Amino acid sequence: MQPALQTAWLTRVRDHMAARSTDMAESVARVDVARYTDPARLAAEQALFRRTPLALSFASKLAQPGDYVTHDLAGLPILLLRDAGGELQAFLNVCRHRGAKLVWERGGCGKRTLTCPYHAWSYDLTGKLRGIPHEAGFAGLDRAQHNLVRLPVAEAFGLVFVLPEPSDDYDFSGFLAGVKDDLDSFGLGSHVLYDEREIGLRCNWKVVIEGGLETYHVQHAHKRTIAPMFADNVAVADRLEPHARLYFTKRNAAELGDDLSGRNVRDYGNPLYYIFPNLIILVQPDHATVMTVFPQGADACIVQGGALIPQPPATEKATTYWDKNVKIFWDALDEDFQMGQAIQAGFRAGANTHVTFGRFEQACAWFHDSLDKRLTP
Structure with missing residues (x-):
């Protein structure tokens, strides 16, 4: 990542940590629950997948x-x-x-x-x-x-x-212009796959993507896994239409002082890149984890993913290290997946007519707006 952007991100994070604030949109956003259940909407989204990289x-x-x-x-x-x-x-x-x-x-x-x-x-x-x-x-x-x-x-x-x-x-x-320079700077092009997985879920594909686009849920849904590592609902978010870039802030960001020169964003949080329509890349201190989500029905999707690590593990110690790291990722995702399936059942129950995204869930609103703009070719 470019030094100027790293400094800008860390400045925003430092100021949010001091003020107990986070990046926020001007207003809340609402989307109709039918987006997650309507077969016609699903067909339009699947057609969009066929004309999108x-x-x-x-x-x-x-x-x-x-x-x-x-x-x-x-x-x-x-x-x-x-x-x-x-x-x-x-x-x-x-x-x-x-x-x-x-x-x-x-x-x-x-x-x-x-x-x-x-x-x-x-x-x-x-x-x-x-x-x-x-x-x-x-x-x-x-x-x-x-x-x-x-x-x-x-x-x-x-x-x-x-x-x-x-x-x-x-x-x-x-298509990739908005995210290319950042992701190239992390050296992922020379990384190799580790621990590839494929998981079928009983929920709409958009519910899974939304789970990766906000930190509001982390302290509650992930209290048994990653919550102790992360600040409560502190993030920066940039729209790179149709993509987005977020920064999930760790608790140690509270240590950031006035001099941010030479600081590395990977030491104080996890940069996350959403690439339209269905890809999330989470950049971690020494590797990245990748997740794609493919709709298979209004109430069904398949998640594919894995880790990108610098080189194949050559020793048992290295294998143990990477196994531990990817387990943290998949354990946290499993909590999201279980929640997502329960959300889909809630949509089908008819309790809500719409979903409300808070001002700090703005990336979820961006996601839906980008979809809406492209559903009709």
Whole structure:
């Protein structure tokens, strides 16, 4: 993170700690509970996912030629791979013959060709159609029109972003511009995946995202896990439309004095980056944790996540260290998940017609506003 921004953030935090205050919007915000239960709203959000860049894999899972990952949670079957020349590729995971799913495994390594399990049409790792059994039966076929459908793909911050909608030209740098400099400065591009998880939940996907966008709940919902480490409802928040940047302040920020030169924000709190629409990156003192949330129904979603650590653990001591760190993260998230499922049941009970976001829950209001602006293409 740029020194000037670090100093600005820590100045805001220091002043909030002294005044027992926090960043706040001018007013409260309200959203209709139907946003979390209406099938039509869900369909519009799922359509938005298909035309928005999504983080679909950790880059370290696709480090070597022949590495591949499949992803089906964004509403389309997607195949990611590293081709023989080292280039990252993304395709619709669909054979161009009869539309069968081309690669069925969740991921692996050592792929040299892609062969459809239905009729054995085969493709190279750049998506070119290479083999057609009994090719005489397809006389006149234009092979170039039957290559795999390519999707825009890019690496950033140790993650792989894909635009699920085919496009000849997409500017990922423009989409990520608001957060790129910060996240690049943390060195996450060279980090590797540790302890990947996938969790199904009985709640709307937006409830999970909202849990990461405010600190108001920490002292209450997390009193058995992380609450002792963090100040009570002290945060700074910046809107980077459509993304957001927050800083979850630790109790030791009370020690900050007038001279903030050389201070590192990672020592006094956790920077958190929300990347629209469904990605949260939590930056910790020596690593980062990542969570993506994919809607699977109005009352169902799947969370995928893991830790980005500087290098694979080489000793038992290192493994124990990282296991302990990621356990803290997932234990706290489990508390959020249980609360989120109870919230969804509350929505279905009909007790409330709307959700109210307090002035210090402004990032939740930003999240909904950004969604609303983009639901109609």
